[in-house]
Amino acid sequence: MATGRYGDYRNIKVRRESDSTSRKEFAYANEEYDRLKNGEARMRDARGRVKVRQIDIKKRGVVESGYRSSSSIGESGNVDVHRKREGSLTRNLDREPGELSSESGSDDAVDSGVPAKAKEVSELNEAPKLENGAPSSPGKKRKFSPIVWDRDDKDFSQNFSIRATSSTASLPPPPPLPKSLRKTPEFSSHNAVEPNSKDNSVQQVESFPVKVLEDIGKVNGGSTHNDIISSSPYHEKQQWSVGQEAAHPNDDDLVPTRNISSSRWADLVGSPRDVGEVSDDEGPQKGKKRTPHSESFEFNCISSTLILKKVSSEPNESKSTDSEENVRRSRSPTTEKFIGNEYEKNDLMDTDEENDYRGSIAGDSESENPESSTPPSRNVNMLQGCRSVDEFERLNKIDEGTYGVVYRARDKKSGEIVALKKVKMEKEREGFPLTSLREINILLSFHHPSIVDVKEVVVGSSLDSIFMVMEYMEHDLKGLMETMKQPYSQSEVKCLMLQLLDGVKYLHDNWVLHRDLKTSNLLLNNRGELKICDFGLSRQYGSPLKPYTQLVVTLWYRAPELLLGAKQYSTAIDMWSLGCIMAELLSKKPLFDGKTEFEQLDKIFRTLGTPSEAIWPGFSKLPGVKVNFLKHQYNLLRKKFPATSFTGSPVLSDAGFDLLNKLLTYDPDKRITAEAALNHDWFREVPLPKSKDFMPTFPAQHAQDRRMRRVMKSPDPLEELRRKELQQGADFGTKGLFG
Numbered sequence: 010m011a012t013g014r015y016g017d018y019r020n021i022k023v024r025r026e027s028d029s030t031s032r033k034e035f036a037y038a039n040e041e042y043d044r045l046k047n048g049e050a051r052m053r054d055a056r057g058r059v060k061v062r063q064i065d066i067k068k069r070g071v072v073e074s075g076y077r078s079s080s081s082i083g084e085s086g087n088v089d090v091h092r093k094r095e096g097s098l099t100r101n102l103d104r105e106p107g108e109l110s111s112e113s114g115s116d117d118a119v120d121s122g123v124p125a126k127a128k129e130v131s132e133l134n135e136a137p138k139l140e141n142g143a144p145s146s147p148g149k150k151r152k153f154s155p156i157v158w159d160r161d162d163k164d165f166s167q168n169f170s171i172r173a174t175s176s177t178a179s180l181p182p183p184p185p186l187p188k189s190l191r192k193t194p195e196f197s198s199h200n201a202v203e204p205n206s207k208d209n210s211v212q213q214v215e216s217f218p219v220k221v222l223e224d225i226g227k228v229n230g231g232s233t234h235n236d237i238i239s240s241s242p243y244h245e246k247q248q249w250s251v252g253q254e255a256a257h258p259n260d261d262d263l264v265p266t267r268n269i270s271s272s273r274w275a276d277l278v279g280s281p282r283d284v285g286e287v288s289d290d291e292g293p294q295k296g297k298k299r300t301p302h303s304e305s306f307e308f309n310c311i312s313s314t315l316i317l318k319k320v321s322s323e324p325n326e327s328k329s330t331d332s333e334e335n336v337r338r339s340r341s342p343t344t345e346k347f348i349g350n351e352y353e354k355n356d357l358m359d360t361d362e363e364n365d366y367r368g369s370i371a372g373d374s375e376s377e378n379p380e381s382s383t384p385p386s387r388n389v390n391m392l393q394g395c396r397s398v399d400e401f402e403r404l405n406k407i408d409e410g411t412y413g414v415v416y417r418a419r420d421k422k423s424g425e426i427v428a429l430k431k432v433k434m435e436k437e438r439e440g441f442p443l444t445s446l447r448e449i450n451i452l453l454s455f456h457h458p459s460i461v462d463v464k465e466v467v468v469g470s471s472l473d474s475i476f477m478v479m480e481y482m483e484h485d486l487k488g489l490m491e492t493m494k495q496p497y498s499q500s501e502v503k504c505l506m507l508q509l510l511d512g513v514k515y516l517h518d519n520w521v522l523h524r525d526l527k528t529s530n531l532l533l534n535n536r537g538e539l540k541i542c543d544f545g546l547s548r549q550y551g552s553p554l555k556p557y558t559q560l561v562v563t564l565w566y567r568a569p570e571l572l573l574g575a576k577q578y579s580t581a582i583d584m585w586s587l588g589c590i591m592a593e594l595l596s597k598k599p600l601f602d603g604k605t606e607f608e609q610l611d612k613i614f615r616t617l618g619t620p621s622e623a624i625w626p627g628f629s630k631l632p633g634v635k636v637n638f639l640k641h642q643y644n645l646l647r648k649k650f651p652a653t654s655f656t657g658s659p660v661l662s663d664a665g666f667d668l669l670n671k672l673l674t675y676d677p678d679k680r681i682t683a684e685a686a687l688n689h690d691w692f693r694e695v696p697l698p699k700s701k702d703f704m705p706t707f708p709a710q711h712a713q714d715r716r717m718r719r720v721m722k723s724p725d726p727l728e729e730l731r732r733k734e735l736q737q738g739a740d741f742g743t744k745g746l747f748g
């Protein structure tokens with residue numbers, strides 16, 4: 010029987026920091042912390058993989074050929090994925106003026122000699138000293154991920170297209186920094202003052218050295234992934250039933266691979282229309298002039314016979330592209346039959362009625378460019394056959410979210426247990442859901458220990474059923490905390506927060522906002538590894554900031570600027586969510602659990618004090634501020650997380666509270682960044698972050714549908730609310746409740 014507060018659930022002895030951490034654990038924790046901080050192991054690993062990949066690429070003689078057009082994707086598969094990853098290594102060459110360089114900016118400015126009070130005053134009143142806010146570490150580089158999802162972002166793709174015609178892999182020029190990054194605070198900003206504070210000031214922020222950023226993300230790999238797409242004629246009857254072994258004549262061809270083509274890159278750069286095309290106009294009208302080519306997506310999968318029709322949303326696209334032509338030529342009779350005939354539906358996971366796949370996205374509910382009347386014309390070309398979902402044995406349903414059903418399944422071939430997320434299509438009669446496209450796009454591209462790994466995309470019996478094959482994680486943090494009798498200890502929260510911050514930093518470094526960070530989107534396995542999932546709301550960000558929808562981030566974790574109707578926002582919204590998550594991990598209950606936006610703001614203001622123009626310049630101009638909120642003078646956060654407690658409140662050291670306060674800073678420009686948070690003193694003080702190996706383990710929650718259990722246990726009005734909001738979002742475009 011396991012010991013400690015987790016009772017039977019613990020497979021290992023849980024060591025609490027209060028009971029003198031053992032030397033071994035202490036050393037391990039230190040080591041792990043260092044590893045997380047420095048990323049050395051990953052870099053070593055990454056470099057190794059890059060070497061292997063480079064050799065591999067050279068062998069295949071693709072380096073010289075430059076970025077290929079979409080027409081060549083079908084033949085050479087994932088080559089461009091290599092390029093993208095390679096590109097990260099050559100990004101230095103492509104840095105443009107205005108790109109974050111290693112010499113500027115700071116989350117971590119030092120101000121040790123300034124008295125606390127003076128520092129606070131200067132913090133509140135002075136404009137940030139470093140305009141571009143870039144970090145000061147010489148080794149630091151801001152990476153840019155050339156993902157192009159939105160018509161607003163076409164300038165990236167066009168730039169990229171031009172550059173990519175050179176034979177060496179190169180990255181697009183980064184956009185100028187968003188405001189929030191330019192104004193990375195020198196000191197922590199703070200909310201309303203705490204009552205009884207002696208000097209009536211808030212705690213000062215210590216500055217921390219900027220850690221060297223390493224680009225581990227674009228160099229994916231692992232020896233298990235084979236990047237050459239093997240085109241297999243296999244596509245037998247699609248049937249997904251438990252215990253049924255699908256015929257599999259070409260097993261050898263079906264090597265594990267990341268089943269997405271280099272689409273985003275290949276397609277972006279390969280289109281004749283894109284190459285050499287320069288658009289120098291700016292502003293919302295820009296999107297109207299652009300070709301849709303820069304926004305099309307293609308998936309290449311291993312088995313080659315399944316072909317999903319490309320449906321063009323623009324007349325001039327109706328003529329076949331080379332790639333379509335290639336596919337048509339290579340189409341086997343089986344495929345024709347498959348496409349032409351109504352398929353018998355035996356797929357246990359298939360619930361969608363629709364059989365016709367429509368590959369183009371007909372509309373973007375997010376409507377990020379309200380002035381543009383051009384219909385978004387993203388094309389999703391599932392040109393080559395993915396593996397069939399029949400190759401997986403369904404074990405049980407894990408959860409059903411807004412955007413898809415998640416199943417636990419076994420890969421019949423390898424025996425590996427995986428999670429299959431089925432993309433919900435029923436409301437998407439006119440195309441592939443944008444949210445899913447974004448999610449697949451990101452998850453197949455990004456590789457980080459703190460981001461859930463999507464191995465491939467597989468297809469069900471009907472052409473509109475698409476599944477993401479993900480590594481299986483035993484828990485999500487929300488469900489897990491519901492089963493725990495006590496909240497996580499400080500050292501456990503540190504372990505989780507370090508991993509979370511590391512993942513978020515990776516996303517932000519790669520210009521992606523998650524936009525829906527919450528405990529149910531944080532997965533945990535029994536090796537103590539935390540991974541961020543659900544990228545359905547995530548998107549690329551850049552500068553100039555665009556008006557984005559405010560209907561992102563589940564209410565409880567939503568930043569005040571979003572609640573108050575700000576249309577321009579950036580990485581700081583994720584950092585606020587992290588503050589809410591940190592508090593929830595410590596107390597085992599949501600920090601601000603409002604049921605409406607108004608109530609949510611009210612709860613925040615009651616705890617942190619009502620913001621003012623003084624602590625949050627620009628606050629008074631936010632659309633939502635016209636609503637009359639009660640003025641709460643004080644920041645009462647410390648009361649919820651005292652340094653010592655006899656009442657059972659979660660305790661938090663001064664350093665821990667400082668970090669929490671900085672994550673929950675009102676002014677998004679002053680809110681702490683992921684990088685600065687990773688370097689926070691809290692992670693260096695005793696109790697040290699617990700090693701992942703010593704994190705408590707629990708029986709997997711797969712035996713039941715997590716959401717059902719959740720609903721039964723603690724009805725969550727939030728889910729319903731969010732669903733409604735998303736629906737409204739589609740109707741109202743960028744208009745939030747305050748908009």
Ligand SMILES: Nc1ncnc2c1ncn2[C@@H]1O[C@H](COP(=O)(O)OP(=O)(O)OP(=O)(O)O)[C@@H](O)[C@H]1O
Nearest residue numbers: 408410411412413415428479480481482485529543
């Ligand atoms: N790789 C995985 N392994 C195990 N469980 C997973 C995995 N991915 C997702 N889940 C479970 O499925 C749930 C829903 O997944 P996800 O959040 O990706 O779907 P969604 O439709 O976007 O949900 P939401 O409505 O919360 O946005 C998660 O909270 C988690 O419990």
